[in-house]
Amino acid sequence: MSDWSSPAFDQDGAGAEFDHAMARAGITVPPDRRPALVAGYEDLKRRMALLRQPRDAAAEPAAVYRVRRRGEP
Amino acid sequence: MSEAGVPVPGLHALDIAEAGRRLRTGEVTAVALTQAALERIEHIDGSLHAFIHLSGDAALRAARQADAELEAGRDRGPLHGIPYAVKDVYDVAGLPTTCHSRLRLDHRAEADSAVVERLGLAGAILLGKLATDEFAFGGPTEDLPFPAPLNPWNAAHMTGGSSSGSAVAVAAGMVRFALGTDTGGSIRGPAALCGLAGLKPTFGRVSRRGAFPLAYSMDHCGALAASVEDAAIVLQALAGHDPLDPSSADVPVPDFRRSLRDGVAGLRIGVPRAFFATAQGVTQEVIAAIGRVEAMMREARATVEDVTLPDYPLFSTCGRVLLTAEAYAVHEQDLKSRPQDYSALAMQRITLGATITAADYIQAQRLRRELAAAVDGALTRFDLLLTVCNLAAAPRLDAMPDPFSAPSVIQAYPFSLSGHPALSVPVGLGASGLPLSVQFVGRYFEEATVLRAGATVEALTGWRLPTLPAAAGVQS
Structure with missing residues (x-):
């Protein structure tokens, strides 16, 4: 449903960052799931x-939409 | 039902309008429609796995009531007596909302979700609950409490997700429509891969109350249907303000069927060609299909021009960051206490949200604002956008051995982020015999224009969902 691609490398730095984030969040990652998670983390960080x-001031993080009527600029 | 009491064959192929006509002339009953659907499910779903839970007895009780009401002159509208099913992320009172996950096998919903409530008031007959990617975010993996649905066009190919059970149930003729949810393309994607009309309404058009959240700011509720007209009929019942849903928009609800046959003459259509023309994984048959649709639109006297939007990777990155962060917020406690109960794929996708900082999330929301404004700006110059939905027909499952690194075949994020209504509509079959689709996008709350374009394409291509072979599960 979304674009997930995993690089084929695991840099030590990224692995350590990932482990730190998991420890901070209180999540125990099973060892067999860690390599895929670290690869996903590296890809996410790159993106x-x-x-x-x-960005200018108009790009405030509001998620409110406005209905524009036909012909209205 | 025939005089001999045997369900009339072929009832599953009746579109909603025709079934409704026959219900009102007495040629068919809601009980017969429901029995026919239940028998078809019993016959073919053992190999397709669309349903997680079947409520046959309750459905037949509701059908008997629907027939009694029609006999008594109480007509609830076009969906009166029409069977349907829901993705198992929607609450139905008394039933579990499992989200296809071990974490929620013991859940019981106390009340109906808003959409189930609305369809009940419209007289539709709920048959049961449908499989999904786990929490609408996992994939068709084997480490789930229920099997993943199989594509009735060819079981060796993907169904798409996350509304996979919804797509399979409609494509295989078990129901004419099914509810799905769309956060990053989960209605439009499987609809496209299974040859259906899949409409993501405008954000706020359909209440999300009682739907298990994936990402609060991007979740949309809607339906997958066997035809564009069916989709319009269903939206009519689903749409409307719900004061109990903070994201629900208090805007008028037009007649979504009124302009379906009006054609596209005079409409201005923009094609964001750079999204897909050179995208990784796009196939020539998809490029050719959208080219044919452009030519049809011109022949039908619409104006078709290319339009420039921000680069697609900006949309996909922004969507991925927001979706992942919000999904993590939903699952934070369960990931700590029951990580082993998630499938590996769902756990991976959701857990990554713990690595996204508050600053990352806010930067993504700022980018989203710009991207949504760009899409909306294009829709001041154009009535519609026309683009691909999936970059290829349904890929083979064995061509994607590693779900963790599966490349995207769908381009749905731009309109998930912007909130504009978007419809995937089939346009024919590719070389592999599987459906190809395009996507129309309209202005906020102008679903009627999107549906009108979809109905025009359906008419010009002559597309009609076939009765798929019951033995699809053994095709290769």
Whole structure:
């Protein structure tokens, strides 16, 4: 249902960051599930660089929609 | 029912309008429609696995009441006496809402969800609850309490998710429509892969009360249906303000069927071609299919032009971050206390939310604002957007051996994020004999225009859902 792709490497840094996040959240990750989770974490971190680009004030995090009538600018 | 008391064959293929006509002339009864559906389910669902829970007795009681009401002159409208089923994320009073998860096998809902309540008032007959990807976020894996549904077109291929059971039940003719949910394409995707009309209404159009959440700010409730007209009839019953759902919009509900036959003459249609033209995994037959639809629209006197929107990866990244963070918020406590009860895939996807910071989430919401404004801006110049839904026909299951690294075949996030209404509609079959679809997107609360375009495509392509072979489960 969404685009999940996992890189084929596990950098030590990313693994440590992931373990820290899990410890902070109080989640026990079964050892057999850790490699896939770390790979998913690396992919997510890489993509999240896209989130941090210059934006103007109009990009406030409000999720309110407005109905525009036909012909209205 | 025939005079001999035998269910009339072929009832499963009647569209809602025709079944309704026959109900009102006495050619068929709600009991006969319900019995025919239950018998078809009994006959074919053992190999397809669409249903998790079947409420046959309750359905027949409701059908008898529907018949009695019609006889007494009480007509609840087009869905009166029509069988349907719901994805097992919707509450139905007295039944478990399992979300296809071990974590909720003991759950019992105290009240109906808003959509089940509305369909009950409309006289529709609930047959049961349907399989889903775990919590609408996992996948068709083997470590689940119920088997994953199989594609009735060809069981060796994906059904799509997460409303997988809903798609299979409708495609296999067990029901004419089924409720699904769509957070990142979970109505439109499986509908596209199974040859159905799948409508994600505008955010706020349909109440989400009583639907188990995946991501609060992106969840949409809606239906998968065997035809665009069926989808319009169902939306008519589902739509409307619900003061008990904080995201429900208090806006007028138009007649969604009124303009279905009006064609597309005069409409301006924008094609965000850069989304899909060079996307990884797009197939030539999908490119060709959307090209054929563009030509049909022009021939039907619509204007079709390319439109530029922000790059697709911005949408998919933004959607993924928001969905994952919000899903983690829903599951935070259970992930700590019962991690072993999640399937591996659902656990992986949800757990990643614990790595997303508050700053990440807020940056994603800011980006979402920009992306939604860009889509909405395009819809000031165009009445509709036309794009792909899935980049390919349903891929083979054995071509995707690792669900953790499965590449996306769906492009649904832009309109999940922006909240615009979006419809996937089939346009024919690909080389593998599996359905191909396109996606129409409209302005906020203009589902009628989206449905009108879909009905036009359906008419021009001559698409009609066939009766799929009961033995689909053994095809390869």
